[in-house]
Each structure stands twice: as C-alpha cells, then as structure tokens.
Amino acid sequence: MSDKVLILKREDFSYDIDSLHTLLERGFDLIWGKEKSLAKKILIKPNLLMEAETSSAITTHPNLIIALAKLLRRRGFSVFVADNPGGFGTNNSLRSIYRSLGLDKYPDLFTLLYNDRPPFKEGEFTFSWWAKGFEIVNLPKLKTHDLLGITAGVKNLYGLIPGVIKSKLHQKYPYPYEFAEIILKIYDLFTPKINILDGIVSLEGEGPAKKGIPRKRGLIIFSNSGLALDYTLAQLIGILPENLPHLKIALEREMIKEDLIEVYPQDWPKFKIRDFMPSSPSLIESIPKPLLKVLGKFLKFYPVIERRECKRCQLCLKVCPAKAIEVIREGLRINLNNCIGCMCCAEVCLYGAVRVKDSFLLKTIKKVYNLFSQKRDN
Ligand code: SF4
Ligand code: SF4
Secondary structure, three states, X not given: OOEEEXXXXXXXXXXXXXXXXXXXXXXXXXXXXXXXXXXXXXXXXXXXXXXXXXXXXXXXXXXHHHXXXXXXXXXXXXXXXXXXXXXXXXXXXXXXXXXXXXXXXXXXXXEEOOOOOOOEXXXXXXXXXXXXXXXXXXXXXXXXXXXXXXXXXXXXXXXXXXXXXXHHHHHHOOOHHHHHHHHHHHHHHOOOOEEEEEEEEEEEEOOOOOOEEEEEEEEEEEEOOHHHHHHHHHHXXXXXXXXXXXXXXXXXXXXXXXXXXXXXXXXXXXXXXXXXXOOXXXXXXOOOXXXXXXXXXXXXXXXXXXXXXXXXOOHHHHHOOOOOEEEEOOEEEXXXXXXXXXXXXXXXXXXXXXXXXXXXXXXXXXXXXXXXXXXXXX
C-alpha cells in the first residue's frame, strides 16, 4: 500500500471547532475512507509538552483534539486522550495541562488518561500503560526542535514514554543521530495508521517550548504514515529531508520510499513556506559538508539560564539528566563542561528562562538566512 499525504490549508488560520470538524471529515474520508481495520478504542496522542497558553503554539491546539474526538464519537469509536509532558510528567502536572487547555470540560466526548497503572516494557523501552490496547491517532504539532530539527509525526511518539524515563534516555543517547534511532525504534513499535499534524499555527526558531516563535501557517496535514508526513513536511518548510537526522536514517534504510508517497493535492508545492524559521541544528545541517568541516567548531549553540527571567523553581535542575545545573549565590547556572545539549531544561522551564545561545558565527548565519528567506517571500 502506498503512503498518502493530504495537505489542507486554512486561509483564516482559525481553530473554530465546527469548521475544523468539517475539515477533519474531509481528510479522514480521503485518506482512511476504506479503512476497516481500526480498533474501536482510539487514543488521541497530541503534543502536550507543558502548561501553556494556546496562543503560544507549544501544544497541539485543544480545539483540534475536541473536533477530532467529535468526529470519532459520531463514527462509533470510544475516544481517550493522553500524553506524557516534559519534565517529570506527574499526574498533577498532566491534570493542570488538561485543565489549562479546557480538555476537562468534555467528559461525554473523551476520557482523559493518567499514569495511574504500571508502565510496561516493550523492546528496550518502558511505556505508559495506555500505549497499548488502543488504536493510536497521532496528533502532533508542527514545531522546531533543538535536537532533531523538527518535532512532528515521528518524534511525537516519544511522548508514549513516561517523563523521568524520557530524561534518562536523553542522557543515554545525547547526540541527534543516536536519539533519532530511538524515536525511529519507537515509531516502529507503535506505527500509527492515522497522523494529523497541527500546523495552523506553528512554533518556529528556538522551539519546541517557550522560546519558540508562533507563526500563522494555516496547514493541516493528514497521512497514514508518520514518516511520509515528516518527509513531505520537510519539503514544505524548505528543509532537505536528508538534513533531518530521523529522515536521513529512514531514507538510508528505505523505510521511506519517495516514489510511493502520494501527495494531494497534486499542486501541493504551492503550499511551500518560504520563510520558515529553522532551529539551530537544521541550519547547521544545511551548510554544505566541506564548509561544515572547516567551520564546524565555530558553529555552536548551548543553553543558558537568563537570571532575570528565572524564578528559581529548580525544575530544570531536577530534570537535567547530566546534573549540569548548579545553584550558585546569584541563581542557577549551567556547567557547560557537563552539559550534553539535550535541551530538557529548555523544554520544562515554564518561564522561558532557558535560552539557546548561538556562537557568533551561527548567529550571523541565522541573520543572513532570515534576511534571504524574508526576501524570497516578498
Ligand atoms: S530556569 Fe526555569 S526551570 Fe530552571 S529554575 Fe529557572 S525558572 Fe525554574
Ligand atoms: S543543562 Fe540542559 S541541555 Fe544541558 S544536559 Fe542539562 S538539561 Fe540537558
């Protein structure tokens, strides 16, 4: 069976539930119209990284979850919603996230799940109990990511792993390509048949948390394959697929067969985004390899804690898998000698106090890139 990708555009960038419902119906029928093998119990897996305003574009928009649940209920499915947020991902923090997004107001539509049963092991990983026994509907958010370039169809499944274990895996596999291997293994274990990307408002630049910049893009992308979705998305946002670690590996292993991906509408390149703001890793990957060999050591980025914004809650210190964050008299400080660059600290900081600092050369390249992409867009 070929992989199908459908790109729909919302010109008004609206998250109105009724019109989203109509749009989802269209996508559903085009991609999964003849799908008879879906289990009756559906788990919607959004990206609920942290408690945040919907306008910050850090999470999948709750209205998309609600509209999808309505559609699935009407079609006779039982619907459940769950995710493992960043940090320790306790049930209390999950409850706060559900509440802050207003998801607790729809008990007739879906059941919100918690980590209130023991996790289970599959292969080398430990997953939340709710990762099995349901048909997973993957509902990622289009965001940049400071380790993998983007978080979309494949990376979203990392949230099937409980919070503390996620941090430990970051420590064990700190480099982009080894981390990409991990998310591909997880994708392989839990390959969702239904993937719907929320790109109506994306999070760009220093994503995937508070330091990212929300941009109105109007995109919703449907696919029966998370890999095909990411592959098409990369082209839409102007990143060569082979410059994203997980896609590079997937292409080398022929997990993606480009000629078997059907993208609709056929004139989909008209949706290309010319001024997408990539994260630092994507920008570095896009530099020609011979040049990168020479300049590589000058192209660095690392996390810093901005003292003025830091509330000294010490959450970053607690989740840092490398124990690289220290308390000093003036506040908190990252010891870069110990830092493994996983960016877990940036992902959990509710106050946006962890910033990615670029070296002088990387900052300059970013400025030039942004200038050119804006010009291209005009
Ligand atoms: S940087 Fe953020 S998470 Fe860390 S102590 Fe400061 S406010 Fe808390
Ligand atoms: S300081 Fe931040 S980026 Fe560095 S290892 Fe700790 S959590 Fe990861």
